[in-house]
Each structure stands twice: as structure tokens, then as C-alpha cells.
Amino acid sequence: MRNIGSLAVFAVLVFIAASSGATFMPGEWYASLQKPSWTPPDWVFPVVWTILYIMIAIAGWLVWKAAGFTHAIVVWGIALILNALWSYVMFGRHEIGLALVELIALWIAILLFIIMAWRIDRRASYLFLPYLAWVSFAGELNFVLWQLN
Numbered sequence: 001m002r003n004i005g006s007l008a009v010f011a012v013l014v015f016i017a018a019s020s021g022a023t024f025m026p027g028e029w030y031a032s033l034q035k036p037s038w039t040p041p042d043w044v045f046p047v048v049w050t051i052l053y054i055m056i057a058i059a060g061w062l063v064w065k066a067a068g069f070t071h072a073i074v075v076w077g078i079a080l081i082l083n084a085l086w087s088y089v090m091f092g093r094h095e096i097g098l099a100l101v102e103l104i105a106l107w108i109a110i111l112l113f114i115i116m117a118w119r120i121d122r123r124a125s126y127l128f129l130p131y132l133a134w135v136s137f138a139g140e141l142n143f144v145l146w147q148l149n
Helices: 002-023 027-031 044-067 071-092 096-118 122-148
Strands: none
Touching: 002 044, 002 071, 027 071, 044 071, 044 096, 044 122, 071 096, 096 122
């Protein structure tokens, strides 16, 4: 029962972070930006993020279950805060350049978690690899948006 309860806590924390994306939506401002031809259609983002958020919650829970409150969990939490902050910076404040800087910090936090979790539960590291790949792609898109606009 303890494991199920702690998984629920990680799911709630991720849900709170994810709701930043629902609060700060792209909207008309984003629609008016010049975008590269390889920008995914709008429907792709919520699908990908839903899958990633599930994986993020499970990865954090696996590390917690294996080792408790560790530096890896702290980094997991920092990455979650940075994840939530990006939507506010990009879509709430319309700061494309600052969002890029914030996204680089997120990318570093994701990589650090992967490295730290590897020694605790490799499954958690594997679960974060698609997250790193997507944020890498998002970083490239963010950079090009900043250049074009």
C-alpha cells in the first residue's frame, strides 16, 4: 500500500506541473509566430506530453522506492519545477529567449537525473531518455522560434 500511495504522490506532483501547460496555452500569440516547416502540428504536443508525464512520475517513484529522499529526487523535483516554469515564460510572458535559457536548465536537470538515477534504478534513467530527446527537440524548436521572431 505504501508504494501505491507514494506513486500517487508522484502522479499528483506531475499533474500540478502539467497544469502549467494547461494554464499557459500557446494561443493567438504563438499562432502568429513564424515557425520552421518541421514544427509539429498542435495536436502532437498534448499527446507527447501526456506520455512523458506518466514516465516522469514513474521514474521519480522508482528512485524514491529504491532509495528514498536522495539528491536524485531533488534533481527530479527541480526538473519538474523547470518544466512547469517553461510554459509560463514562453506562453505567459512571451519571452522566447528567456524560455530557451530556462529550457537549457531543464535539459541539464534531466541529464543529471538520468546520470544519478542510473546507480539507483536504471529503469528510471531509461524512462527519462524520451524526455531528454523531446526536450532536445523542443530546445531546437525554441531556438529557431527565437531566431525567426
